[in-house]
Structures are given as structure tokens and as C-alpha cells.
């Protein structure tokens with residue numbers, strides 16, 4: 439459906455997109471994730487035809503789009519600030535696209551009613567958009583983007599303005615809506631939770647380049663680099679030297695999964711793999727802080743200051759969370775240890791020679 443071949447966009451000295459290759463299959467939902475300034479919006483704009491590429495090609499259904507104006511590309515775009523027309527009512531907003539395409543009045547009316555049903559606003563056609571809540575406006579914007587039946591729907595921070603509860607609900611609704619309609623979606627967000635809930639595939643951007651692409655599970659389980667891991671909120675990263683199924687790290691020798699690449703690398707230990715023990719067992723640490731995360735499991739993040747090596751984050755239940763200031767021991771669960779390939783080593787603490795052997 440969509441293919442980007444080596445697309446580069448420069449703004450003066452700054453390269454917003456750097457030779458990006460990307461494919462989106464029909465009926466697929468792809469979420470582009472990345473920190474502010476990584477090039478996400480530029481990617482959408484170049485596909486929509488709102489931004490010229492300095493190099494490379496954008497193909498839609500196999501056709502090169504250079505020279506094709508935005509309104510001829512058959513893509514729908516929904517911006518983060520909805521950009522509804524305040525002087526038109528809900529139906530007037532949703533009908534905008536079909537009218538532009540000269541769809542007849544009866545057919546437009548049918549489509550508007552159907553879309554308002556789909557987005558959970560049945561019979562709201564006559565309401566003023568200025569009198570709607572943020573979440574309702576978001577739904578109208580979505581119905582408006584879907585109305586011309588675009589072959590590709592692009593969403594820029596679709597749920598950015600909404601509060602957490604509404605976001606979590608809408609993300610589930612959107613996913614099932616896109617499934618039902620068979621819509622092909624390219625969405626942009628800086629929120630990995632939102633991307634993972636919505637996407638069949640996620641693409642993580644770093645400085646105009648694709649740092650990693652894969653299913654949400656693949657990216658979550660095997661972040662490709664320290665950058666991706668940190669972006670996903672993982673901070674337990676250390677330089678390491680792997681030998682067999684053990685690694686020398688800043689936290690001492692730890693067990694690693696079978697098949698871990700040998701030699702010098704970066705290792706990530708997910709917080710769930712940092713197991714708390716009595717102080718005389720494993721790596722001795724001081725409990726520096728605890729942060730209650732809520733959720734069904736009453737999760738607590740425990741920040742630990744090891745007597746040697748970089749800081750560590752452990753995840754445990756509220757019941758098991760140690761008091762701040764006390765000493766604990768830490769052992770590592772090898773199933774939660776991941777080697778980061780292509781890692782930017784400068785991002786981690788320098789390798790330190792472990793003083794003793796631990797597991």
C-alpha cells in the first residue's frame with residue numbers, strides 16, 4: 439500500500455528524515471514512535487504530499503507520488519489538534535470530504551450517519567462542535583478523516599490531547615474500528631503504551647532514522663539498542679563482556695540467556711529481573727527511592743544504589759517493596775537479561791572490572 443524508498447528531508451543543516459525505508463501493507467496499522475524532533479510528523483507530511491522530499495520516493499499502491507498534490511493522493515490525515523471547522527455542526531464537519539469529492543447529498547448523508555454510529559456518536563450530526571468534549575471532538579475528527587474512504591489513514595498524535603482514561607478506552611475502540619473497516623493506518627505518537635495497544639507493527643525513530651521496526655512484542659522484548667530501550671523506559675543498561683552464559687558487568691558477573699552474542703556488548707536487565715533478596719545475598723544495594731505505579735498488581739518501582747556499578751531499577755509488588763534507606767541484596771533473573779545490538783556504547787556506564795563473582 440505504502441512504500442518509502444530512501445526518503446530524505448532536510449531543513450537547512452538539519453536532516454529531519456535520513457534515507458528512510460518503510461513499507462505499510464494493506465489493512466496494517468503501523469505506529470511511528472519516537473521522541474520530540476525525531477522526524478515523525480515530517481514522515482506523515484511527506485507521505486501526505488505536504489512536504490517535499492529532498493531525495494527518495496514515496497509510492498502509494500505502487501505509484502510514485504512525486505508531483506501528485508495532497509488532495510489527489512487518496513490519504514486521510516488527522517492532526518493532533520483535530521482542526522474541526524467551528525462554524526459547521528458535526529455533520530457538516532464529517533461531510534466535508536465527501537462534498538469535496540462531489541458525492542451526492544443522499545449518499546453523503548448515509549455515510550455521515552454510518553460514521554457517527556461507528557465512532558460512538560449516533561445522532562450527533564446537528565450538534566455544534568464547539569459544545570463537544572475533547573474526546574467527542576476527537577471522534578468527530580476521526581469520522582471526518584474516514585469519510586472520504588481514504589486508502590491510507592494517517593493520524594498525528596491521535597489521542598494526544600485526551601486524559602489517560604479516555605485515551606486507553608479510545609485506543610481499544612480505534613483498533614477494533616480499523617479491523618472492522620480494514621483501514622490501512624499510519625499513526626504517529628510519542629507514547630509507547632498507545633503505540634503498542636494500537637499497532638500491528640511499531641517503528642521507532644531516532645534523529646530521522648528508523649532505530650527499530652517490529653511487532654510491539656518484538657520491540658518490547660528485544661529492544662535493538664540502548665536508545666530504543668531507554669525510550670521504552672528501561673534504564674538498567676550496562677556495558678558487559680559475555681563469555682558462555684555469563685557476563686562480566688558493572689554489577690558483577692551475571693547469568694545471561696543461552697545464545698547471547700559473545701564478547702563485548704551492552705546488556706539490559708528488565709526491572710522484573712532484578713530480584714530482591716536479604717542483604718547478605720548477591721549484589722548489595724541501598725534502597726534509594728520507591729515509586730508507587732498503581733495498576734492491578736500494585737506495582738512499585740524500587741530505585742537501588744548498588745555498592746558498585748550503575749543504579750538499578752527493580753519492579754515488585756507493594757507488599758514486597760523494601761523501605762527507603764535499608765540495605766538489600768540483588769540477584770538477576772537471566773530470562774530478563776537482553777543483549778542490545780548496535781548499542782551506542784557511549785550511552786552506558788563504562789565497563790568496570792567486577793570484583794567478585796555473582797549470579
Ligand SMILES: Nc1ncnc2c1ncn2[C@@H]1O[C@H](COP(=O)(O)OP(=O)(O)OP(=O)(O)O)[C@@H](O)[C@H]1O
Pocket residue numbers: 449452453454472473474475476477478479480481628
Ligand atoms: N518547517 C520546518 N522548518 C525547519 N525545521 C523543521 C521544520 N519542520 C520540522 N523541522 C525540524 O525537523 C526535525 C523533525 O521534526 P518533526 O516535527 O518531524 O519531529 P517530531 O518527531 O514529529 O516531533 P514532535 O513529537 O515534537 O512533533 C526537528 O528537528 C524539527 O525542528
